[in-house]
Amino acid sequence: MGDTYYSELNYEHAYVLYMKFLVLTLEKLRNHPDFRFLPHGDLQKCKDLAKDIFPKVEKLKELLNKQFEEEYLRWYENEDKKLEAEREMKRQEEEKIRRREQEKRDAKGNVKLPPTPPTLPYNSLIIEPVKIPDNIIYDEPEKGLPSESMQAMTGLSESDRDLNWSNDKGEEKVKKLVAGARPDVNRALKPSTGPLTAEQNENSNTLGLKSLWIPNSLINRFIDIAEKNTLRNIETCGVLAGKLGFGKFVCSHLIIPEQTGTSDSCVTLKEENIFEVQDKNQLLTLGWIHTHPTQSCFLSSVDLHTQCSYQLLMPEAVALVCAIKCDELGCFRLTDLGIQEVAKCQLSGFHYHSNNPPTYLEATNVKFDPDIPLFVIDLRK
Numbered sequence: 001m002g003d004t005y006y007s008e009l010n011y012e013h014a015y016v017l018y019m020k021f022l023v024l025t026l027e028k029l030r031n032h033p034d035f036r037f038l039p040h041g042d043l044q045k046c047k048d049l050a051k052d053i054f055p056k057v058e059k060l061k062e063l064l065n066k067q068f069e070e071e072y073l074r075w076y077e078n079e080d081k082k083l084e085a086e087r088e089m090k091r092q093e094e095e096k097i098r099r100r101e102q103e104k105r106d107a108k109g110n111v112k113l114p115p116t117p118p119t120l121p122y123n124s125l126i127i128e129p130v131k132i133p134d135n136i137i138y139d140e141p142e143k144g145l146p147s148e149s150m151q152a153m154t155g156l157s158e159s160d161r162d163l164n165w166s167n168d169k170g171e172e173k174v175k176k177l178v179a180g181a182r183p184d185v186n187r188a189l190k191p192s193t194g195p196l197t198a199e200q201n202e203n204s205n206t207l208g209l210k211s212l213w214i215p216n217s218l219i220n221r222f223i224d225i226a227e228k229n230t231l232r233n234i235e236t237c238g239v240l241a242g243k244l245g246f247g248k249f250v251c252s253h254l255i256i257p258e259q260t261g262t263s264d265s266c267v268t269l270k271e272e273n274i275f276e277v278q279d280k281n282q283l284l285t286l287g288w289i290h291t292h293p294t295q296s297c298f299l300s301s302v303d304l305h306t307q308c309s310y311q312l313l314m315p316e317a318v319a320l321v322c323a324i325k326c327d328e329l330g331c332f333r334l335t336d337l338g339i340q341e342v343a344k345c346q347l348s349g350f351h352y353h354s355n356n357p358p359t360y361l362e363a364t365n366v367k368f369d370p371d372i373p374l375f376v377i378d379l380r381k
Helices: 002-007 011-031 040-109 147-154 158-162 168-180 198-202 217-225 227-231 271-281 301-313 336-344
Strands: 212-215 237-245 248-256 259-261 266-268 284-292 318-323 328-334 360-362 366-369 375-378
Touching: 002 011, 002 040, 002 237, 011 040, 212 217, 217 227, 217 237, 217 248, 217 284, 217 318, 217 375, 237 271, 248 271, 248 284, 284 301, 301 318, 301 328, 301 336, 328 336
Parallel strands: 212 248, 212 366, 248 375, 284 318
Antiparallel strands: 237 248, 237 284, 259 266, 318 328, 328 360
16 A cells, blocks of 8 residues: 555655554564564565665655645745734724724714824834944843843853854854744644545545445345355355555455354454455455345444454445345444444443444445456355
8 A cells, every 4th residue: 555655646645654564564573472483484575675665765754844844834824824814804894993983973073083093014113223332331240140030031041151152053052042943833733735626526525534436246246145145044244355546445356255154143264365365466455245134234243343343454444234135235334433432342242332322324435336347256165
């Protein structure tokens, strides 16, 4: 995903993912209990990837610093314009109030108010420096003034006051003090770069999630695959996988893992085989799909925990539920409150989860497209 963001010039997301990879590879991985059992080939592959990523991260750091600086300057200019507009509006309101008061006075006794003084331009407020004679004798400063009071008045510590400001170190100190006066930029509150384009609107929703495009043929194909289990009243599940491109996720693969099921549950087996397929085809996990042979379309408590694990890894991940008997299709994702509740829950099996406020809702970021090809990989065979 980092390389995809990098190729699409989405440098901020690319930098975050690259840094996550480096931290996991160079710091966290070595502390894992099973690190010593990691195959040497896999470890060497991680090291080679880290070497390739380091130069990209350094380059991205420079580009992002420049980008953030430009964004801050644009924001600062816009704030100045807003303040100027607010001052002008306030002046106009005051002028209206003055005129209304004048009209009232005119109606009573023709008493006129003095005209509003003109607004002076900024340059007219600059005061010319006064030349001070060289022969003035100043009193000695009072002794015994506490250093804390002096520092509060001047902003300088004793070491700063003792510094010879005429030498190079003094000039350097001045530069540091001036540079320190610059306000910090909070990246969490950075200004918007502008309205979304039509393509960005199509590939996002009100929750800020990227759209997830699914082939129209996936649902019927999965129902056909699950038919044998459905006739025996056994649930079937599959994994949705695909790639990220041009600001949207596209589901291109349906992976059917080895599994066991009952009338109201389904458990995947040998999950390492799923990861192997995804790694070989460079696929991302985009969600999951399962059947309800006889029940209605909803997410059980077990389903909530399964969806939570998917959604924590990928916020756009969805749960598709095919209620065969009711002929219904549900497309769900957990709410923010739902994720918090389920992630903290230590219970297993079927148990109660409050739905007020809702734990899950219909996923609004899903779009179906008849032109997307579908590849099915059945690991049960």
